[in-house]
Amino acid sequence: MAKKAIDVGRDLPPKIRQRHAVYAPRPVTTKENFAQGNRACVGCAEALAVRLVCKALGDNVIIAMATGCMEIVSSQLPYTSWRVPWIHTLFENTAAVASGFEAGLKAMSRKGRTRLENVKAVGMAGDGGTADIGLQALSGALERGHNFLYICFDNEAYMNTGIQRSSATPYGASTTTSPAGKVSIGQLTWKKNMPAIAVAHDIPYVATACPSYPLDLMDKVAKAVATDGPAYIHILSVCPTGWRCPTELSVRIGRLAVETGIFPLYEVENGQYKLNIDLPKLKPVTEYLSLQGRFRHLSDGVINKIQQRVTAEYAKLKEKAASSLVPAGSQKDS
Amino acid sequence: MPSKIGMEVSVAIGEAVRLANADVIAAYPITPQTHIVEHLAELVADGKLDAEFMPVESEHSAMSACLGSAAVGARTFTATAGQGLELMHEVLYIASSMRLPIVMTVVNRALSAPLSVWGDHSDAMAVRDTGWIQIFAENGQEVVDNVLCAFRIAEDRRVLLPVMVHLDGFHLSHMIEPILLPEQGEVDQFLPPNQYPLPLDPNKPVTMGDFGPPAIYTETKWAQEVNLRQAKEVILQVWNEFGDTFGRHYTPVECYRCEDCRVLLLTMGSFSETAMSAIDKMRSEGNDVGLIRLRLWRPFPFDEIRQAVRNAEVLIVLDRALSFGGPGGPVCSEIKSALYQSGRKLKIVGFVGGLGGRDISIAGFEEIINRGIEISEVGSPHEFEIFGVRE
Numbered sequence: 245m246a247k248k249a250i251d252v253g254r255d256l257p258p259k260i261r262q263r264h265a266v267y268a269p270r271p272v273t274t275k276e277n278f279a280q281g282n283r284a285c286v287g288c289a290e291a292l293a294v295r296l297v298c299k300a301l302g303d304n305v306i307i308a309m310a311t312g313c314m315e316i317v318s319s320q321l322p323y324t325s326w327r328v329p330w331i332h333t334l335f336e337n338t339a340a341v342a343s344g345f346e347a348g349l350k351a352m353s354r355k356g357r358t359r360l361e362n363v364k365a366v367g368m369a370g371d372g373g374t375a376d377i378g379l380q381a382l383s384g385a386l387e388r389g390h391n392f393l394y395i396c397f398d399n400e401a402y403m404n405t406g407i408q409r410s411s412a413t414p415y416g417a418s419t420t421t422s423p424a425g426k427v428s429i430g431q432l433t434w435k436k437n438m439p440a441i442a443v444a445h446d447i448p449y450v451a452t453a454c455p456s457y458p459l460d461l462m463d464k465v466a467k468a469v470a471t472d473g474p475a476y477i478h479i480l481s482v483c484p485t486g487w488r489c490p491t492e493l494s495v496r497i498g499r500l501a502v503e504t505g506i507f508p509l510y511e512v513e514n515g516q517y518k519l520n521i522d523l524p525k526l527k528p529v530t531e532y533l534s535l536q537g538r539f540r541h542l543s544d545g546v547i548n549k550i551q552q553r554v555t556a557e558y559a560k561l562k563e564k565a566a567s568s569l570v571p572a573g574s575q576k577d578s
Numbered sequence: 579m580p581s582k583i584g585m586e587v588s589v590a591i592g593e594a595v596r597l598a599n600a601d602v603i604a605a606y607p608i609t610p611q612t613h614i615v616e617h618l619a620e621l622v623a624d625g626k627l628d629a630e631f632m633p634v635e636s637e638h639s640a641m642s643a644c645l646g647s648a649a650v651g652a653r654t655f656t657a658t659a660g661q662g663l664e665l666m667h668e669v670l671y672i673a674s675s676m677r678l679p680i681v682m683t684v685v686n687r688a689l690s691a692p693l694s695v696w697g698d699h700s701d702a703m704a705v706r707d708t709g710w711i712q713i714f715a716e717n718g719q720e721v722v723d724n725v726l727c728a729f730r731i732a733e734d735r736r737v738l739l740p741v742m743v744h745l746d747g748f749h750l751s752h753m754i755e756p757i758l759l760p761e762q763g764e765v766d767q768f769l770p771p772n773q774y775p776l777p778l779d780p781n782k783p784v785t786m787g788d789f790g791p792p793a794i795y796t797e798t799k800w801a802q803e804v805n806l807r808q809a810k811e812v813i814l815q816v817w818n819e820f821g822d823t824f825g826r827h828y829t830p831v832e833c834y835r836c837e838d839c840r841v842l843l844l845t846m847g848s849f850s851e852t853a854m855s856a857i858d859k860m861r862s863e864g865n866d867v868g869l870i871r872l873r874l875w876r877p878f879p880f881d882e883i884r885q886a887v888r889n890a891e892v893l894i895v896l897d898r899a900l901s902f903g904g905p906g907g908p909v910c911s912e913i914k915s916a917l918y919q920s921g922r923k924l925k926i927v928g929f930v931g932g933l934g935g936r937d938i939s940i941a942g943f944e945e946i947i948n949r950g951i952e953i954s955e956v957g958s959p960h961e962f963e964i965f966g967v968r969e
Contacts, residue, residue: 306778308646321794324785329778331649332787333672337642340634344604344646344654345778347630351601352652355628357771363780365646381642384635 270459273299282325283317287491289498290314290397290481293455294368297395297479300465303328304362308342310369310378311335313404314397336377339385339394342367346390364469365392371412372402375436386445386474393468393475396438399483407486411436414506415553416546417538419486424541434553442476443512449475450512456482456498460509460520467511480507488537500532505558516568519561529554582756587718587745590757591657591683592617594725596627597765598681601652601772604632604643608662609695610747611685615657637662641669641680648678648740649786651777653729656680659747660687663701667708673740674709675802676786679732679774680740682710683725686847686898687747688934696935697747699846699898702875703908709802711741711809712875714846718755721745723826726760726769730816733772737809744875748935750848760824768823810877830879831886835861836868841892843947844870846909849896849932856943867947872909880916887917892925894950896965898932906930906962925954931965942966 256270277298284291294314301307306329309315315332318325333341346365352358367385369378374396382394401419402408409422409431418430442450449471453461461479468475480501482494489497501507505526511518529551533539542550585593591614595603603622605615621627630647634640640656647654658666663684673680686702688694702712711731715721721743728741745751760768776784790798810830821827834854836842845853850871857869870886870893872879887893897907905911910928917924927950932938938946946965953963 304780306650306780316789319785319788321788321790321798324788326785327783329780329783330785331646331778332789333642333645333676334668337638337645337669340639340642341646341649343632343634344602344643344648345650346646347602347604347632347643348647348650348652348654351628351630352650355601357601358651360780380635381639384639388632388634 272458272462275299277301277303277327278318279325279327284313285485287484287494289455289494290399290483291317292494293397293461293479293481296455296458296461297465298328300462301328301364301366301469305329305364305366306345307331307366307368308333308338308345309367310338310373312370312373313399314368314370316404335373337381338367338369338373338378339382342392342394343385343388343390346392365390367392367394369396370404371396371398371400371438372410374398375412375438376410379441383445386442386447386476389473391473393465393471393477395477395479397479397481398438399481399486400435401483401486403483403486412438416542416550418541419538429542429546430538439476439478439512442478443515445474446515447474447476448472448514450477452478452480452507452509454480454498454502454507454509456495457502457509457521464511486538489535493535497532497535500527500535503527504529504532505554506532508558508561510561510565517561517564518568519565522562522565526555526558580759580761582758584754585757586613586752586754587721587757588613588685588751589617590718590722590755590759591725592621593759594722595655596621597760597762598653598655598726598729598769600627600629600655602630602632602644602647602654603656604634604640604647604654605656605658606634606637606640606662608637608659610687610697610751611657611659611662611683613751614683614685637665638669641666641673644680645669645672645676645678648673648680648774649676649778651772651774653733653772654680655682657683657685659685660689660695660701663705664689667705670705670708670710670740672787674806675798677738678740679738679772681725681728681732682740682742683721684742684744685747685751686744694934695747697749698933698935700900700933702744703899703901705742706876706908709739709806710876711737711739711806711813712744713741714744714873714875715750716848716850716871716873718750718753718757719826720828721750722757722759723820723824723828726765727816727820727828730769731809731813733774734812734816735773735775737805737812738775739806739809744847746848749937764823768820806877810874810879813874828873829882830874831882832871832873833886834869834871836870836886836890838889839868840866840890841947841951842868842870842887842890842894843943843950844872844893844895844909844913846872846875847898849898849938852938852940853943856940856947859940860944860947878912878916883913883916884920887924890924892927892951892954894927894929894947896932896946897928897930900930900933910962927953927958928962929965930962936966938965
């Protein structure tokens with residue numbers, strides 16, 4: 245049976261659906277499979293991202309989640325925020341667990357031992373659970389080609405344990421284990437490029453997303469669900485607690501991450517890059533950095549260095565998207 | 579009627595898993611476990627076993643994939659050894675605490691450093707407290723039978739716990755032994771399909787693996803303890819039923835020529851067969867010695883052990899693992915602790931030997947028994963003695 249994407253615009257009249265490639269505004273399901281009443285911090289964009297992801301995933305999923313913020317805020321015996329089957333086991337093994345239920349259901353389905361069909365196995369983890377401790381298990385599961393979706397909710401540090409740096413923490417950010425000091429600017433390494441690592445596994449679908457762009461995010465999740473094979477989505481999730489920014493600015497800071505080119509929104513389908521929001525001119529990175537306490541110690545020199553890096557990386561990405569377009573005239577609508 | 583066929587014990591384990599009709603096998607290669615998973619991979623590749631074979635990238639992921647597979651209700655098997663078991667360590671607790679009925683054969687191997695691929699029980703002892711049911715097998719037939727029993731025990735609704743079947747690396751895993759493989763029909767009757775009561779199912783969503791605040795953690799752990807202790811009754815039932823069906827009977831503790839013996843030796847695993855030969859020899863020479871073999875390691879068979887040693891005056895325990903800086907081998911410690919309250923004047927002497935694949939011969943066992951008797955009479959300056967070490 246062909247897998248069907250969960251179409252978030254399915255309630256629109258057919259005429260409108262035929263004529264319009266972009267639906268904005270458009271109806272989104274009111275169903276919340278990630279229930280209200282969880283214990284996320286005020287202004288947590290990661291909780292918002294999980295909520296939107298769940299809207300797009302629909303009901304026919306099983307989720308494995310790593311230890312981390314979202315696990316802690318959504319589960320505490322005897323409560324749960326989950327209206328879909330959900331399992332948490334450990335920190336670093338989420339992709340392996342998800343691949344396990346994909347394999348289990350596959351075998352049982354073949355042997356007529358289950359009536360479940362087209363259940364999407366989903367793994368969810370933070371940046372630490374993905375880019376650091378869970379990278380091996382993720383790489384293994386991507387390489388083995390399981391039909392599953394892995395989502396990294398990236399808030400750029402170990403927020404659950406108290407804002408310690410991870411390999412996804414950006415250059416210059418002050419965290420509790422990469423503190424800015426008299427002789428240090430804070431994090432001394434550039435953010436690990438997780439989407440590129442996922443792409444290197446030659447999987448059919450990789451995307452970046454941000455809950456500040458909710459429709460784009462949900463479209464990508466729906467696309468990933470419809471993908472036959474491994475899919476990876478990397479979601480930037482603004483964390484007011486760890487980024488030391490006003491809680492009411494979460495959505496705005498997420499938009500600025502995209503508008504400055506710091507976190508571009510793109511997809512890589514079967515190796516073909518596509519920039520989803522291609523800005524003619526990027527905003528200066530200071531607009532993004534200046535709103536966050538974790539960057540407030542940065543000198544103009546360091547900010548310039550960041551600006552140069554962002555400009556260069558964005559240019560590289562544009563180049564990949566442009567070269568992906570060359571032979572793609574016929575592929576565009578497929 | 580099936581007849582005995584000579585086959586490598588590792589291959590026989592693969593055949594047992596085929597007979598059990600496992601759904602998922604997730605494994606990572608490690609000596610001396612490899613022949614088990616190689617054979618399973620072949621069975622799947624040849625279409626003789628309809629299962630998903632997951633060649634994962636580590637033992638940590640092997641056991642993690644098993645968690646996912648068991649949580650959706652699939653019959654799940656893996657095998658490992660030594661360092662692999664250690665890499666799985668934290669995942670083992672999840673399997674038992676979340677009541678996931680996974681079956682694993684552990685091909686016992688020494689722990690590094692120095693690197694040793696050869697057998698002892700260091701790996702098993704390091705996972706003693708992980709909450710798994712643990713059975714030590716003595717020979718190939720026993721491994722095959724207990725793999726089948728393990729699925730039945732693990733998946734029993736009253737149990738729902740993972741089971742390890744231990745066998746000695748090389749000394750047992752790589753031996754060619756006469757094995758009687760039961761027929762498929764008999765196995766199907768003995769081992770019904772896995773009916774995991776609350777799997778992860780989109781039609782009936784459940785949340786598994788919430789975190790437990792202090793107000794609830796103690797209760798969850800106590801429930802687990804009660805569950806594992808009560809599993810013993812089911813283990814006995816399954817072994818009885820297996821015996822009635824297949825004619826091979828298993829008990830938590832097995833006595834060999836130990837009725838009314840003054841001196842008893844206690845061993846675990848395949849070394850017991852050599853120990854039996856030593857007992858035979860010493861008995862023929864007029865010595866009053868017998869052998870106890872501990873088969874069920876967890877849940878620990880307190881009553882059976884007390885019963886087995888009720889008339890003995892000296893109990894010599896051989897451990898194949900070392901608890902550094904501690905009271906001796908872990909098995910001997912547990913035996914001492916199990917018998918301390920019994921009020922019996924039983925002298926217990928501990929030996930550690932057979933480490934890292936070093937064999938203990940019949941003569942070696944005689945030496946251990948004789949030295950044990952000597953220590954029981956004149957004492958020893960040490961908590962335990964290490965057998966055959968060159969100092």
